[in-house]
Amino acid sequence: MLYRSVQDIDFEISELPRLPTPSRVLMTTPDHFDVQYVINPHMAGNLGTVDAKAAMRQWESVKSTYSDMGLDVQTVSGQAGLPDMVFCANQTLPYLDHRTGVRGVFLSNMYADERSAEVDFYAQFFRGEGYETRAIRANIERKFEGMGDAIWHPGKQLLWGGFGFRTDEEVYHQISDTLDVPVVLLYLDDPDFYHLDTCLSVLDERTALIFPGAFEPDGLALFRRLFARVLEAPEDESRSLFACNAHCPDSRHVIIQKGCSRTNALLRDAGFETIEVETDEYLKAGGSVFCMKQMFW
Numbered sequence: 001m002l003y004r005s006v007q008d009i010d011f012e013i014s015e016l017p018r019l020p021t022p023s024r025v026l027m028t029t030p031d032h033f034d035v036q037y038v039i040n041p042h043m044a045g046n047l048g049t050v051d052a053k054a055a056m057r058q059w060e061s062v063k064s065t066y067s068d069m070g071l072d073v074q075t076v077s078g079q080a081g082l083p084d085m086v087f088c089a090n091q092t093l094p095y096l097d098h099r100t101g102v103r104g105v106f107l108s109n110m111y112a113d114e115r116s117a118e119v120d121f122y123a124q125f126f127r128g129e130g131y132e133t134r135a136i137r138a139n140i141e142r143k144f145e146g147m148g149d150a151i152w153h154p155g156k157q158l159l160w161g162g163f164g165f166r167t168d169e170e171v172y173h174q175i176s177d178t179l180d181v182p183v184v185l186l187y188l189d190d191p192d193f194y195h196l197d198t199c200l201s202v203l204d205e206r207t208a209l210i211f212p213g214a215f216e217p218d219g220l221a222l223f224r225r226l227f228a229r230v231l232e233a234p235e236d237e238s239r240s241l242f243a244c245n246a247h248c249p250d251s252r253h254v255i256i257q258k259g260c261s262r263t264n265a266l267l268r269d270a271g272f273e274t275i276e277v278e279t280d281e282y283l284k285a286g287g288s289v290f291c292m293k294q295m296f297w
């Protein structure tokens with residue numbers, strides 16, 4: 001059930017089992033957030049430049065945006081020596097098994113050694129919430145970075161799976177077999193868009209926001225086949241303001257980095273309400289809103 005091109009598609013979105021919209025949000029305190037190494041191009045030139053006070057203020061405002069929307073926000077404590085741990089979309093892929101109702105997470109095999117120790121803290125958190133935890137077993141060498149690359153189609157048991165930089169294609173066999181879900185594979189090869197969540201934001205069951213320049217023709221055709229509307233963010237807002245790292249938790253409000261004015265206009269024309277937040281300190285590390293949270297049930 002891995003799909004690489006439109007010709008492979010043998011299902012309709014409407015036929016797929018339902019995935020309930022998660023109403024809980026996990027965030028990680030930024031006390032130890034910083035740029036201390038370079039593992040993506042956005043981090044270059046930003047070593048040691050994080051303003052801790054501004055980072056805390058920006059994180060608090062993202063957090064209150066979620067709680068003001070009525071979502072239940074939980075926090076994990078950031079740990080000394082793990083400056084990227086605040087990006088809590090990357091260490092796990094939460095799932096809800098459509099055959100059994102079991103809640104679980106796949107645990108990531110982080111691409112960079114600097115981030116490997118982050119995963120255990122999230123395994124602990126999710127076990128405490130009654131989740132099962134599963135290792136990626138394709139092969140110990142296979143990399144996987146959770147919801148940085150693997151993104152659920154809103155409301156449906158269908159996974160969009162990015163690979164190329166941080167995640168190896170092979171892991172999607174295991175995920176698809178274990179959960180009995182189709183996975184649409186998307187190859188990434190522009191280093192600025194090293195995670196799928198940097199160039200794709202799924203807004204609702206019918207609508208996606210993408211930066212088209214980050215995808216191959218097969219990938220673009222898959223979006224157009226499986227989403228009724230595909231909004232295209234401009235290059236400058238995508239590359240430097242992470243426009244496509246916006247997050248729409250409720251099919252209606254889109255939380256997005258401040259200053260993406262043309263993307264905002266596209267979103268509003270499509271009927272969404274935008275909520276602008278400042279994540280400038282996090283952009284220095286190559287992340288914005290979508291990376292700073294993990295949704296779960």
Ligand code: ARG
Nearest residue numbers: 040087148195285286287291
């Ligand atoms: N500095 C982090 C890294 O390169 C940023 C991760 C951002 N997360 C995301 N989901 N795109 O791993």
